[in-house]
Amino acid sequence: NGTVKQQAIKFVMWYQHEAEKIYHKNTWYQWNYSTNLTSHNAKLSAESSINTTAAIVALRRKGHSLQNVSINSEIDRQLRIATFIPASAGSPESEELVGVNNEMDRLYSTGKACNGTTCYSLNPGLDGILAKSRDYNELLFAWHGWRNGTGPSIKPYYIKYVSLMNTLAKQANYSDAGARWRSRYGNNSKAFTDNVQKLWLQLKPFYQNLHAYVRKRLREKYGADKVSRTGPVPAHLFGNMWAQSWINIYDMLVPYPKKQILDVTDEMVKQNYTVKKIFEVADEFFVSMGLERVPKSFWKNSMLEKPKDRQAICHASAWDFYRGDVRFKMCTQINFDDFLTVHHEMGHIQYYLQYGFQPLNYRSGANPAFHEAVGDTISLSVTTPDHLRKVGLLKSSENDQESAINYLMLQALDKIAFLPFGYLVDQWRWKVFDGSITPENYNKAWWELRTKYQGIIPPVSRTEEDFDPGAKYHIPGSTPYIRYFISYIIQFQFQKALCQAAGNTQPLYLCSVYQSKEAGKRLGDMLKLGRSKSWEDAMEAITGQREMDASAIVEYFKPLDDWLKEQNKDEVIGWDTTTTKPQV
């Protein structure tokens, strides 16, 4: 009954429905471990990963029970479109890898730094010290303590992880795990890494301009004996555990202190903001553009605050359980950092909702950077002075040039400060996977990259007993990182396109697409594609261009770059890397 094609499609529809149930169940076991880090739950999560692959393989085989060769080949063709099974899935190495990843996640998420009997976790705790303290030695305790409490215990697992990842990559016909990760951006790895390097070189002068200004301010604050005039800066003074975002030291860097200053954290605390309120503000923005609202189940199923009675992975993440079940896991605090993170994660949730109707294989970002850019693009509108006034988080209403420079400085401390770190993490990891960085020089190679790109040095000497990459979530968490570097650039491309769609006539940095249904349609149409089309097609759908392009971020920050050039007339730009020895 019915043609071969119709019978095959009927099977694949049934297959999708069954497969969604299997994936939903497996996701729950991973969620169960991430929100309750017991060894029992680790075992269940590893078992579930193995059972899932076996169940999916069995499900596909059901199609072949139709005993008709032409239907079977049509089914295989349809299945290749509708879903995927990693070639290495179900192998003994993939089972061992799940166990190693679970243990590294647990070691990272339960890491502590103690002084005497008082012990601190990262969140809340050490990240708050890095954000608020202005005491050189207190900052040093938190920075050094966190690295002592994570790296060394993770390192042996990491060495095992690298070899398993490479074995599985080879089973899937990749030269190494880095090549497998880069393949998500297209099949020309060299062209991809050349493109990414080109973007960095375009933005490096601006970063060094910002670095020179911040170094001067930190030297004024902590003294020339701690912060040299021409060398790299001690890594623990930037308000962030990895010196990847400098917004928490904005108060030391405000260009015009007498003019309007955004202090979202202060306003949120004053207004007794709740965690739920932050999520509602973010959700409402998407809805105002005609995009999807999060389902009711989201509020019931999500973990929005750090649990009191169990250990959880606090690094924020958004989860697609399929079947319309989308969730959040975050140890949210009431501050600007987390206000931005909530919008970032709500961007992932929006993508899940928009491509939820696609075949399983297409329910993913056009490339991983697209997934990271959605929420941040919306944040560019949400954090404009105009919108913060609308939601009551900014009281003053000046919009002169000096207030604009104050505002652009805050944005640059988040977006420009991040670029070298976003770029270097996978420069290190790709070399670890291809073997040019070996366990004997993991840490030395890490700090060479950190000094070369970020212009920072460790405040205390480091040895190969340390494993500082292990003190950054994404390394033990096995989450690729170049996606964030690319996202920080393409999100301005997206914002420029959405502002055009919304009929914006203001300078790009003042544009907000709040309530613009045209902008919502432009964004929604691209999100619905998932990865059913190439990322170049998706980029064209939203911007009209087919490549990643830094001109939008350059346009957005131009007034600040000009201002910094003026400020840095007598400063040395860049840093001499001879002084990689710590300042003691």
Ligand SMILES: C[C@H](NC(=O)O)C(=O)O
């Ligand atoms: C930029 C990156 N964001 C994320 O993990 O969501 C980070 O936090 O390091």
Ligand SMILES: [Zn+2]
């Ligand atoms: Zn993300």
